[in-house]
Amino acid sequence: MNREQALELVKAQITDKRYQHTLGVAESALALARKYGADPHKAELAAIFHDYAKFRPKEEMKQIIIDQEMPSDLLSFHSELWHAPVGAYLVQKETGVEDPEVLDAIKYHTSGRPGMGLLEKIIYLADYIEPGRNFPGVDEVRELAEKDLDAALLKAMKNTISFLLSKSSAVYPETFFAYNDMISR
Ligand SMILES: [Fe+2]
Numbered sequence: 663m664n665r666e667q668a669l670e671l672v673k674a675q676i677t678d679k680r681y682q683h684t685l686g687v688a689e690s691a692l693a694l695a696r697k698y699g700a701d702p703h704k705a706e707l708a709a710i711f712h713d714y715a716k717f718r719p720k721e722e723m724k725q726i727i728i729d730q731e732m733p734s735d736l737l738s739f740h741s742e743l744w745h746a747p748v749g750a751y752l753v754q755k756e757t758g759v760e761d762p763e764v765l766d767a768i769k770y771h772t773s774g775r776p777g778m779g780l781l782e783k784i785i786y787l788a789d790y791i792e793p794g795r796n797f798p799g800v801d802e803v804r805e806l807a808e809k810d811l812d813a814a815l816l817k818a819m820k821n822t823i824s825f826l827l828s829k830s831s832a833v834y835p836e837t838f839f840a841y842n843d844m845i846s847r
């Protein structure tokens with residue numbers, strides 16, 4: 663599947679605002695792939711599809727999590743987490759993308775996980791630093807991303823966890839496991 667076909671498919675699934683975000687993630691992912699030696703086409707494809715399921719009804723996502731035997735603890739955490747694993751499933755089912763690296767990058771773009779592969783790191787980070795993002799700390803992560811992928815990823819994870827703590831929100835265990843894995847390297 664080429665870039666234009668992927669964009670057309672995803673455009674029908676998400677809002678204009680989210681589509682603009684998606685274009686930003688694709689741009690950042692492509693730059694990171696070139697810098698850190700990932701396959702640029704896979705990076706672009708994963709970025710384009712990363713928020714594919716963002717606007718699916720919660721009930722539909724919940725049913726997919728149950729039917730596909732995804733980790734059931736997802737259901738006791740914020741539904742914002744669901745679109746990532748459900749997205750990987752729906753992208754494979756509805757668009758025919760089969761590449762496991764691309765699908766895993768979609769699947770783990772919100773929670774992260776221990777032992778993240780290069781493409782997973784790139785999509786997680788691109789989602790955080792794409793040009794449309796504008797929140798405290800993002801410029802520091804952008805600068806880190808210019809020279810050290812893992813340092814940038816770790817900083818993005820730290821910021822995300824700190825932000826959740828500051829709001830007294832729950833943190834999904836996989837996110838802590840991902841952070842612990844990165845900090846111990
Ligand atoms: Fe997302």
Ligand SMILES: [Fe+2]
Pocket residue numbers: 683687712713789
């Ligand atoms: Fe996103």
